[in-house]
Amino acid sequence: MKKASTLSLEQMVESLQQEKEALAQQVKRLIRAEGKLYEYQEELDAQLKEYEQLYDFNRRLNRLHDLQSILAETVSYVIDHVGFERAICFARDEESQSYQVFALEGYYDPAEKAAVTSITLPLSSPCLSSLFAGCDYLVCKTDRHHKTSCRAESQEMILFQADGSDRRLAELGSSFLMKDYLIYPLGSPALPQALLVVGNCENATFYRKVDGQRGTVLALGNLAGVVSWLIEHRASEQRYRQLSEELERRVQEAVDELRQKDKLLILQGRHAVMGEMISNIAHQWRQPLNVLGLVLQELQLTQHKQGLNAEEVDSFVKRSLAIIRQMSRTIDSFRHFFKPDREKVEFRVRECLENTLTILEGSFRMQGIAPTLEAVGDPTVDGYPNEFIQVLLNILINAREALTARKPAAPQILVRLFSEGDRTVVTVADNGGGIPEEIIDRIFDPYFTTKGPEQGTGIGLFMCKTIVEKNMGGRISVRNVGEGAEFRIEV
Numbered sequence: 001m002k003k004a005s006t007l008s009l010e011q012m013v014e015s016l017q018q019e020k021e022a023l024a025q026q027v028k029r030l031i032r033a034e035g036k037l038y039e040y041q042e043e044l045d046a047q048l049k050e051y052e053q054l055y056d057f058n059r060r061l062n063r064l065h066d067l068q069s070i071l072a073e074t075v076s077y078v079i080d081h082v083g084f085e086r087a088i089c090f091a092r093d094e095e096s097q098s099y100q101v102f103a104l105e106g107y108y109d110p111a112e113k114a115a116v117t118s119i120t121l122p123l124s125s126p127c128l129s130s131l132f133a134g135c136d137y138l139v140c141k142t143d144r145h146h147k148t149s150c151r152a153e154s155q156e157m158i159l160f161q162a163d164g165s166d167r168r169l170a171e172l173g174s175s176f177l178m179k180d181y182l183i184y185p186l187g188s189p190a191l192p193q194a195l196l197v198v199g200n201c202e203n204a205t206f207y208r209k210v211d212g213q214r215g216t217v218l219a220l221g222n223l224a225g226v227v228s229w230l231i232e233h234r235a236s237e238q239r240y241r242q243l244s245e246e247l248e249r250r251v252q253e254a255v256d257e258l259r260q261k262d263k264l265l266i267l268q269g270r271h272a273v274m275g276e277m278i279s280n281i282a283h284q285w286r287q288p289l290n291v292l293g294l295v296l297q298e299l300q301l302t303q304h305k306q307g308l309n310a311e312e313v314d315s316f317v318k319r320s321l322a323i324i325r326q327m328s329r330t331i332d333s334f335r336h337f338f339k340p341d342r343e344k345v346e347f348r349v350r351e352c353l354e355n356t357l358t359i360l361e362g363s364f365r366m367q368g369i370a371p372t373l374e375a376v377g378d379p380t381v382d383g384y385p386n387e388f389i390q391v392l393l394n395i396l397i398n399a400r401e402a403l404t405a406r407k408p409a410a411p412q413i414l415v416r417l418f419s420e421g422d423r424t425v426v427t428v429a430d431n432g433g434g435i436p437e438e439i440i441d442r443i444f445d446p447y448f449t450t451k452g453p454e455q456g457t458g459i460g461l462f463m464c465k466t467i468v469e470k471n472m473g474g475r476i477s478v479r480n481v482g483e484g485a486e487f488r489i490e491v
């Protein structure tokens, strides 16, 4: 009985001892776990801080527009917040097919700075090929025995690895004045616009280590991502700007060319009516020339019969001069018409109408047409008077052609001039049968004619529209009224 109770006491002590052990183990584990937790907490805090800094950096960056300042801001950020000793940014130069230093930051003495600034990296350099192959970064380290090892990584995949004695990579590092360094491509992965090199020189103990640790990779990877996005964005903005400028320039050129063509066409149109004009001049001169001939015959007759005294000679000269003056007035109104209008001037519309009717008087009279002018007031408008006369001539000649084709019993052309609000309106109506509704929408189109190649080019009304609407900012329209067509010009 006694033995049994001692045994159970021993057993109890033993099991207590075991429990104590187990508890002690657990406490140890807990303490370890707590330590880890603190580590994680610290790491998280550090990461949060880095994200905040990156956020501010991103905001500063977004205000920048040129590559130079974006890269300068980037190297400052690396030194101030990521904690490396030195940082260099290279930018691609198309002309020399190389990367050239655009910005550097960190501790460099003046001689070192000058040396690093003059580095150029040819695009064809073998050290860069793994970057162009799409890796996220290249990390190079030199150990105590001066052996350089290098890795190019892309999303956890190693694209390239050189161990031991890659001289070129060691040389590259020494040209940067860095023992260990990382290179990040910035911009489009296929052909980065820029490169970011960060690293430390020989005895850099206070700085962040160049290694493949998560914190470093995250910090630099995020930074490179932000900068790359902005560089790409700015590049496409610039491409867009260049394109739209180019487009604007081409549109302007096309518009100028069209203007030039319009001008030429108008001038050609004017020469086209020249034939019409000459026959009109001839017509208008026929009568005064006849009279002049009669005066001269009379002069001769008088001289034969009774001789001429001074008074009679004077009277003959006066009469002849009056006729010649009238003839020269006629030709003046034609002459002005052929001068191209250079500048907009204020002109009286009524005077233009009267001049135009004078020019056409002869040929209209021949066809038994006597146009009527009804004018209210004497409005003036800004524009090109000769071009305006050209418009009136085209419309009046069209009306005459319609009348000679249709031959109404009493051919009529009524020209009216009046004001409507601040606009001046001229209408020309005839009784030549009007314009068929199926073509009325097309008569202002270039080369639209119903007259056949011998008689019409179809340019007349197109030119009228160009002159009135493009050159003078007015409107021209047509409708059928009564027995014929009515053209309306508003300026």
Ligand SMILES: Nc1ncnc2c1ncn2[C@@H]1O[C@H](COP(=O)(O)OP(=O)(O)OP(=O)(O)O)[C@@H](O)[C@H]1O
Pocket: 394, 398, 399, 402, 430, 432, 433, 434, 435, 443, 444, 448, 449, 450, 451, 455, 456, 457, 458, 459, 460, 461, 462, 485
């Ligand atoms: N007063 C009118 N009455 C009837 N039809 C007209 C009248 N004015 C113009 N048209 C129609 O409009 C068409 C176009 O006129 P437009 O002056 O542009 O050319 P066109 O007179 O045929 O040739 P051109 O270039 O030699 O003047 C004419 O062919 C004609 O069919």
Ligand SMILES: [Mg+2]
Pocket: 394, 397, 398, 456, 460, 461
């Ligand atoms: Mg015509």
